[in-house]
Amino acid sequence: MLYHWIIDVLFWVAVVFLVGVYVSWRATRLDRLHVRVETARAALDAALVRRAAAALELAASRLLDPAASLVLATAAHEARTADADNREFAESDLSRALRAVADQPDFAGTVAGEGGDGADVLEELSSSAAKVAYARRFYNDAVAQARAARRKPLIRVLPLAGRAALPDFFEIDDDPPGV
Amino acid sequence: MNVGIVCPYTWNVPGGVQQHIRDLAEALIALGHRVSVITPADDDADLPPYAVPAGRAVPVPYNGSVARLAFGFLSSARVRRWINEGGFDVLHVHEPAAPSLGLLACWAADGPIVGTFHASYQRSRALSVTAPILRSALEKINGRIAVSEAARTSLVEHLGGDAVLIPNGVATERYAMAAPLPGWRGRAGGPGGGEALGFLGRMDEPRKGLPVLLRAFEILGRRRPGLRLLLAGPGDAGDVAARVTPELRDRVAVLGMVSEEDKIRVYHSVDAFVAPNLGGESFGIVLAEAMSAGAPILASDIEAFDRVLLGGRAGALFPAGDHEALAAAAAALLDDPARRKQLSAEARAAVRAYDWSSVARDVLRVYETVAYAGAGVVESGAGA
Numbered sequence: 001m002l003y004h005w006i007i008d009v010l011f012w013v014a015v016v017f018l019v020g021v022y023v024s025w026r027a028t029r030l031d032r033l034h035v036r037v038e039t040a041r042a043a044l045d046a047a048l049v050r051r052a053a054a055a056l057e058l059a060a061s062r063l064l065d066p067a068a069s070l071v072l073a074t075a076a077h078e079a080r081t082a083d084a085d086n087r088e089f090a091e092s093d094l095s096r097a098l099r100a101v102a103d104q105p106d107f108a109g110t111v112a113g114e115g116g117d118g119a120d121v122l123e124e125l126s127s128s129a130a131k132v133a134y135a136r137r138f139y140n141d142a143v144a145q146a147r148a149a150r151r152k153p154l155i156r157v158l159p160l161a162g163r164a165a166l167p168d169f170f171e172i173d174d175d176p177p178g179v
Numbered sequence: 180m181n182v183g184i185v186c187p188y189t190w191n192v193p194g195g196v197q198q199h200i201r202d203l204a205e206a207l208i209a210l211g212h213r214v215s216v217i218t219p220a221d222d223d224a225d226l227p228p229y230a231v232p233a234g235r236a237v238p239v240p241y242n243g244s245v246a247r248l249a250f251g252f253l254s255s256a257r258v259r260r261w262i263n264e265g266g267f268d269v270l271h272v273h274e275p276a277a278p279s280l281g282l283l284a285c286w287a288a289d290g291p292i293v294g295t296f297h298a299s300y301q302r303s304r305a306l307s308v309t310a311p312i313l314r315s316a317l318e319k320i321n322g323r324i325a326v327s328e329a330a331r332t333s334l335v336e337h338l339g340g341d342a343v344l345i346p347n348g349v350a351t352e353r354y355a356m357a358a359p360l361p362g363w364r365g366r367a368g369g370p371g372g373g374e375a376l377g378f379l380g381r382m383d384e385p386r387k388g389l390p391v392l393l394r395a396f397e398i399l400g401r402r403r404p405g406l407r408l409l410l411a412g413p414g415d416a417g418d419v420a421a422r423v424t425p426e427l428r429d430r431v432a433v434l435g436m437v438s439e440e441d442k443i444r445v446y447h448s449v450d451a452f453v454a455p456n457l458g459g460e461s462f463g464i465v466l467a468e469a470m471s472a473g474a475p476i477l478a479s480d481i482e483a484f485d486r487v488l489l490g491g492r493a494g495a496l497f498p499a500g501d502h503e504a505l506a507a508a509a510a511a512l513l514d515d516p517a518r519r520k521q522l523s524a525e526a527r528a529a530v531r532a533y534d535w536s537s538v539a540r541d542v543l544r545v546y547e548t549v550a551y552a553g554a555g556v557v558e559s560g561a562g563a
Contacts, residue, residue: 029315036321043551127544134343134548138322141340145318148339 026154033146037167040139044170047135048091051128052076055098058121063111068101091132092173098129102177122179129176136174143167180546182207183267183556185258186218187279189236189247190226195347196273196297199326202350204229206539217261217280219249233257233280248279258283259558267556269293269546275320276313276338285316290556291549293542294320296334296342314338321549324542343545348538349464351530354443354471363409363448366474366523373405374513377449377474379442379465380456382414382433388455388479393422393431394502395455399509400427406513411437411445446472450519451512454478457499463487470494470530475519477508493529494522 058064059073075090075097082090101107112119146167149155186200197218204214214229219236226232234254236247258280262270268291275281275294285292294317323342325331331342359365364372376396380387389410396408408431410419416433423431437445446452452474454466458481466487469476476494478484488494495512497504512519531537 029318033318036318039552040321043548046551047548130541130544131548134322134545137341137343138549141323141342142321144340 023154023158026152030146030149030155033142033149034164034167037139037142037146040135040142041167044132044135044139047128047131048079051125051132052080052094054121054125054128055094058101058111058125061118061121063118063121064101068104071097072101088170088172095129095173095175095177098125098177099175102179108179126176126179129174133174133176136170136172140169140171143169180268180543180550181213181266182215182546183262183265183270184214184216185270185272185281185284186216186230187248187274187277187281188219189249190218190220190230191224192247199295199297199347200273201227202348202535203539203542206348206535207543209536210539210543212543215261215265215267217258217284219247219254219280231261233261236279246277246279248277250278250280250283254280255283255287259287262288262556263558265556268553269550270556271295271542271546272320274298275317282313282316285319287559288556289319289559290554291322291546291552292320292556293322293324293545293549295324295326295345296330297326298330298333322545324545345538345541345545346533347464348535349467349471349530349533351467351471351527351534354446354468355473355527357440357443357447357472359448360409360441360444363407365448366450366519372407374403375407375409375449376477376509377409377445377452377469378411378455379445379452379469380412380454382410382412382416382419384414386457387412388457388500389419390422391455391457391479391500391502391505392453393419395505395509396427396431397424398503398506400430402510403513406430407432409445409449410434411442442468443472446474449474451475451477451509453505453509454484455499455505456481456484466494467530467533470526473523473527475512475522476526477505477512479505487529487533489525489529493525 055072055076059069059076064072075094079090079094108122111122150166184200184204186197188194188196190197200216204216207214208229216230217233218230219234220226220230220232221235222232224232233249234257236249238245238247262284270284270288270290271293272281272284273295274297275285276296317338323334323340324345325334325342326345326347328344331344334342362372363375378389378392380389382389399406410431411434413436416435419433420428420431434441434445446469452469454463454469454476456463456479463483466476466478466484470493476488478488478494478496479499480496481499485496488496495508497508
């Protein structure tokens with residue numbers, strides 16, 4: 001009798017142990033996904049700031065006409081000062097302003113041909129706009145996977161996500177200007 | 180930057196992924212970056228200086244065919260050591276879903292990881308069954324790249340999430356110079372034969388548009404007694420010849436499948452290169468190769484070609500499927516050497532946008548995006 005009792009106890013100890021290992025593995029995975037979302041978000045913020053800086057630099061460079069400079073400077077300023085609720089609209093507006101300015105006939109040729117640092121400013125602008133598009137894809141990719149993991153039954157039942165907020169997608173128009 | 184690239188397939192076996200990695204690595208090195216590629220290969224294999232062998236790959240049945248893959252304790256240990264000693268700013272894993280070095284590298288590393296997905300699967304049982312196992316390794320990838328829209332679609336379907344699209348580059352320099360094939364005078368006007376039009380592509384695939392070109396040649400061949408047609412690509416040569424009227428047949432040369440070297444010579448053997456495709460092309464690698472060779476191009480006006488040829492500036496366009504328009508445009512082009520010269524120069528300039536150096540620049544921007552914090556790649560502690 002005693003023998004059976006011990007087997008039973010050992011069995012349940014093993015079950016509890018394995019469940020514990022599994023749950024902790026799932027928690028680690030979820031934590032890693034959250035860290036990835038945060039890293040991607042930081043990279044996206046850095047890319048957006050860099051793009052706004054490049055737009056301001058172009059606006060201040062005297063390579064453009066005053067009206068185009070004003071359009072760019074305003075859009076870049078709005079994008080940098082927008083609060084969380086208006087951020088996506090402001091960044092989309094900056095994308096549109098950049099495209100409107102860059103879509104002028106022979107824009108790249110004229111700016112780069114001015115001599116001085118025109119070519120460098122353009123290179124920085126095209127690079128930072130491309131990085132915004134990349135960083136946003138990577139961020140939304142991370143968010144999609146974190147959200148999928150959060151929907152799993154185990155994660156819903158046990159508080160494995162801790163107090164981490166459910167991450168939100170970042171949706172903007174980020175088509176780069178053609179420079 | 181200091182970049183570690185993981186190649187999943189044996190280096191010395193020809194393949195699209197290996198070629199991609201070689202071109203990318205060399206373009207990055209040319210831009211002044213440090214690159215190390217780890218690849219399945221024997222220790223005494225003939226490798227370029229930037230490649231590191233990870234041991235022999237074994238042929239195993241995988242995903243419906245036999246693939247040479249590297250896995251097991253030895254490969255695993257070598258990947259770990261390579262990551263540990265490399266001190267990489269970013270790790271670039273190719274085809275990370277294949278059970279080979281890429282997966283091992285995802286497992287063994289923490290930090291900025293970029294993954295490039297090459298293949299597209301219709302319905303991959305392997306990917307569906309193993310998705311839960313793969314997922315925890317693939318979740319470590321910070322930035323995903325797909326080389327085609329098809330690859331991106333199957334990635335999104337099977338694994339969720341998203342990827343950025345960076346297509347393969349063209350090694351434009353490889354196509355720039357070559358001698359014409361014997362018996363063809365080429366654009367420089369050497370000995371051997373008169374004017375010629377060229378075509379390259381699957382001959383038995385109607386969407387590549389060979390029937391349109393053959394019908395146009397029925398008109399052109401009668402009006403221009405010296406004109407010849409040079410056709411290369413997989414397909415039944417006899418079948419093609421049967422579609423040409425007997426009196427013109429000896430002026431149509433059907434080469435069939437050609438080696439990479441002869442393919443380049445085809446582009447240099449003709450006065451104009453014809454791309455009569457009817458649709459279904461997303462980019463047209465053949466067109467890009469012909470442009471790199473500086474061949475004057477005559478292409479159908481499908482959307483992809485219109486874009487690559489800058490709306491007709493870098494090559495003449497004709498309405499897709501219209502053989503009479505093709506015949507007229509070809510006649511005009513053959514009669515105008517100055518225009519051919521101009522198109523050739525414009526094509527060489529336009530194709531630079533698809534050169535590996537441009538692709539490498541985009542890939543670098545991805546690296547800089549994921550590695551912006553500068554933490555670098557470290558060996559994963561627990562391996563989980």
